[in-house]
Amino acid sequence: MMIKSKVIVWKNIYKVTKYLADKLRLILLHETKEIKLKMFFEKIYPLKTDKDLVRVGPDYDGGYLIPNDLEDIAICVSPGVDSESRFELELANKGMKVYMADNSVDSPAINHSNFHFIKKHIGSYSNQNQISFDVWLRDIFKDSKNSDSILQMDIEGAEIETLLSISEDYLNNFRIIVIEFHDFSRLFVKDFFEIYEIIFNKLLKNHSVVHIHPNNTSKIHRRGDIEIPDLFEITFHRNDRFVRTGYASKFPHNLDRANISFVKDLKLPKCWYFHND
Incomplete structure (x- = not known):
């Protein structure tokens, strides 16, 4: 006893x-309180809509799931080029003008008559090696301001300052937005969490998350019951373009593929699940 x-x-x-x-x-x-993290996860939980998702690009890193809502989109804006351009190539073959920017390469890996490339990084201000996102978009949209467009952004962490600085008018011009978010585990730190909240509140004002997929090059960071991978591919769809039918329930999606084929794909951690429609 x-x-x-x-x-x-x-x-x-x-x-x-x-x-x-x-x-x-x-x-x-x-550190960010657990309840705030869970509220954030619920806010960006993917919707299910009347528009099916399709895969554009290769069956590994550089391919993305987007809503099947490409009709009449005239422009694709794609900052971050690296060595893979088949996402952009598919859209260029559909007749879109594709605007690409990256200071780390001299040109896209593939040539196409609809490709328009500048050797600049994208950010919140302009200098010799970088151009402000708004300045670049102003030049892109000057002759087609009211045309719907698609944004695909993978700029190795610079998405934070870029999204903080983009004007809402330009943001709303994008019918579909695909962003690879880096260092997402910084959500655990209160100061960074507050920055991400500002960014996502801005994105979610007129768009909704319709797909989310952890990149399997990620490390998973844990604090108690909370797990956050470092890298996420997140797809947004403008709210006037779909009818909501529920919530996504299967992770990964049938069309998701591991970013690195020889490494097991990551599943969305259970602490992110909020709906079972």
Whole structure:
């Protein structure tokens, strides 16, 4: 009986110590509260709509799932080129003008008459090697301001400053938006979480998330019951273009593919699930 009592006492001491340690960590490291993270995950939980998703691009990194709503889209804006351009090629073959920018390469990996490339990084301001996203978009849309367009952005972390700076008018010009978000585990840090909240509130004002897929090059970061992969591909669809029919329920989607084929694909962590329609 004495041994059992001691075990109970030590268990209680452990629980109290863990509770105080977690509270102290939140204070010292400015960590985001779990309830705020769960509310954020619920806010960006993918919708199911009357528009099926299709895969555009290769069956690995560089291919993305987007809504089958491409009719009359005249322009694709694609900052971040690297060595894979088959997403852009498919859209160019549909007749879209494709505008690409990347200072790390001299040209796209593939040539097409509808490709328009500048050797510049995209960001929040302009200098010798970089151009402000709004300045670039102003030049792109000057002759077709009211044309619907699609945005595909993979700019290795610069999406944060770029999305903070983009004007809402230009953002609303995009019928479909695909963004690869980097360092997503920074959501655990309160200051970064608040920045992501601003960005997603901006994106979700007139768009909704319709697909989400962790990149399997990610590390998964854990804090208690919360798991956040570093890299996410997230697809948004403008709200006036679809009818909502429920919530996505299967992760990964049937058309999802591992970004690296020889590494097991990542599933969306269970702590992100909120709906089972």
